[in-house]
Amino acid sequence: MLEIIAKKRDHGELTADEINDFIEGYTSGRIPDYQASALLMSIYLNGMNFNEASHLAMAMRDSGERLNWPAELGPLIDKHSTGGVGDKISLILAPVVAACGLTDPMIAGRGLGHTGGTLDKLESIPGFRVDLTATELHAALLKSKIVINGATGSLAPADKKLYALRDVTGTVASIPLIASSIMSKKLAAGINGLVMDVKCGQGAFMKQLPAAQELARTLVRIGQNAGVKMTAVITNMDAPLGLAIGNSLEVKEALAVLHGQGPKDIRQLTLALAAHMLVLGNKAKTFKQAYQRAGQTLNDGSAFAAFRQMVTVQGGDTRYVDRPELFPVSQQQVTITAAKSGYLAAIDSYQLGMAVVKMGGGRLIKGTPIKHQVGIVLAKKVSTAIQKGDLLATVHCEGIDDDLLIEIQNAFQITAAPVTAEPLILDTIN
Numbered sequence: 063m064l065e066i067i068a069k070k071r072d073h074g075e076l077t078a079d080e081i082n083d084f085i086e087g088y089t090s091g092r093i094p095d096y097q098a099s100a101l102l103m104s105i106y107l108n109g110m111n112f113n114e115a116s117h118l119a120m121a122m123r124d125s126g127e128r129l130n131w132p133a134e135l136g137p138l139i140d141k142h143s144t145g146g147v148g149d150k151i152s153l154i155l156a157p158v159v160a161a162c163g164l165t166d167p168m169i170a171g172r173g174l175g176h177t178g179g180t181l182d183k184l185e186s187i188p189g190f191r192v193d194l195t196a197t198e199l200h201a202a203l204l205k206s207k208i209v210i211n212g213a214t215g216s217l218a219p220a221d222k223k224l225y226a227l228r229d230v231t232g233t234v235a236s237i238p239l240i241a242s243s244i245m246s247k248k249l250a251a252g253i254n255g256l257v258m259d260v261k262c263g264q265g266a267f268m269k270q271l272p273a274a275q276e277l278a279r280t281l282v283r284i285g286q287n288a289g290v291k292m293t294a295v296i297t298n299m300d301a302p303l304g305l306a307i308g309n310s311l312e313v314k315e316a317l318a319v320l321h322g323q324g325p326k327d328i329r330q331l332t333l334a335l336a337a338h339m340l341v342l343g344n345k346a347k348t349f350k351q352a353y354q355r356a357g358q359t360l361n362d363g364s365a366f367a368a369f370r371q372m373v374t375v376q377g378g379d380t381r382y383v384d385r386p387e388l389f390p391v392s393q394q395q396v397t398i399t400a401a402k403s404g405y406l407a408a409i410d411s412y413q414l415g416m417a418v419v420k421m422g423g424g425r426l427i428k429g430t431p432i433k434h435q436v437g438i439v440l441a442k443k444v445s446t447a448i449q450k451g452d453l454l455a456t457v458h459c460e461g462i463d464d465d466l467l468i469e470i471q472n473a474f475q476i477t478a479a480p481v482t483a484e485p486l487i488l489d490t491i492n
């Protein structure tokens with residue numbers, strides 16, 4: 063291990079054998095955390111070329127169980143996001159593609175840093191289980207074509223251990239480490255196609271477009287090398303997606319979109335990602351046809367029905383799906399208003415994501431329970447003209463200190479000159 067660390071420290075290229083040795087040794091406990099941390103930091107600082115990143119993904123994939131699915135399920139096409147603020151797309155997208163005939167065993171994650179997690183959002187529906195075993199996953203997929211679940215304990219265990227270590231050693235935001243981490247889990251899940259939503263901007267791990275493009279290219283090539291059909295879409299994460307940030311608030315917004323309502327950006331991104339998935343799964347010939355087909359499912363109730371079916375199969379209480387007003391509301395609602403007139407030039411998604419975490423909507427300490435009802439609901443989107451005193455957002459909280467309210471207020475930037483909103487989709491790579 064010492065030689066491997068020194069090689070990477072001195073900008074050398076690690077061989078497949080060296081990477082396999084590291085992953086096997088770290089997963090089994092033979093290699094201690096301090097040596098693994100030294101190697102992670104060397105990778106973070108000196109990078110890895112494509113071959114090294116690909117070997118790392120494969121070694122982590124092979125560190126545990128690999129899921130197999132019966133052929134009768136058809137091609138399995140999934141979507142994964144690198145993590146954002148207000149990103150409730152998976153809750154809408156999975157039912158949309160199921161309503162179009164696609165099967166998706168979606169392995170999702172929990173909140174990470176300032177970003178929210180799909181599993182935490184779904185758990186705001188009482189009874190919803192995200193810990194189905196491999197056998198239960200099979201049964202669920204046969205019934206509802208989609209399932210959104212956590213990674214089973216034996217899926218890419220090397221990633222689970224390394225991720226926890228990266229989180230506490232300042233080595234998360236590294237392109238080869240992120241790409242190999244994501245792809246190890248996706249490849250172990252036995253899917254045939256994957257659409258990656260690579261977030262770019264203030265609220266993303268990749269702040270600049272060139273870095274997001276490099277991450278997207280690395281993800282696509284790792285997947286293609288392993289025989290998985292890939293498309294990566296780079297999307298804007300400067301401002302939050304939609305209006306709601308926070309677990310049950312986001313589920314309610316997702317339900318509105320599933321009923322053909324809700325914010326336009328959420329609908330647009332869901333349909334674009336769904337269209338790429340349908341093309342990869344041979345359910346449509348062209349992107350345009352696929353986009354229209356996906357849109358119909360939001361208008362005719364079939365995507366909502368698929369969501370309801372998934373909730374039933376995963377043990378959730380469907381009364382909350384049918385009557386979202388049943389979700390508990392926070393004790394306090396505090397309004398944030400504009401201090402001056404002008405144009406809403408920016409909404410800092412990182413600040414707002416962190417504020418929700420601090421209010422208890424995410425975790426500052428590993429494993430702590432979260433408050434599903436807290437969060438922030440925006441009243442305006444970027445580029446809107448604002449009058450002094452206009453409502454900018456409502457903070458749903460269980461008590462809040464003044465400093466945090468000031469941080470939230472400061473996340474809204476108002477300028478005298480008009481601004482145009484950035485495009486939502488910045489690039490597509492396949």
Ligand code: URA
Pocket residue numbers: 144145171234239240241243244
């Ligand atoms: N999501 C992952 O699964 N891994 C990373 O490293 C970053 C985001």
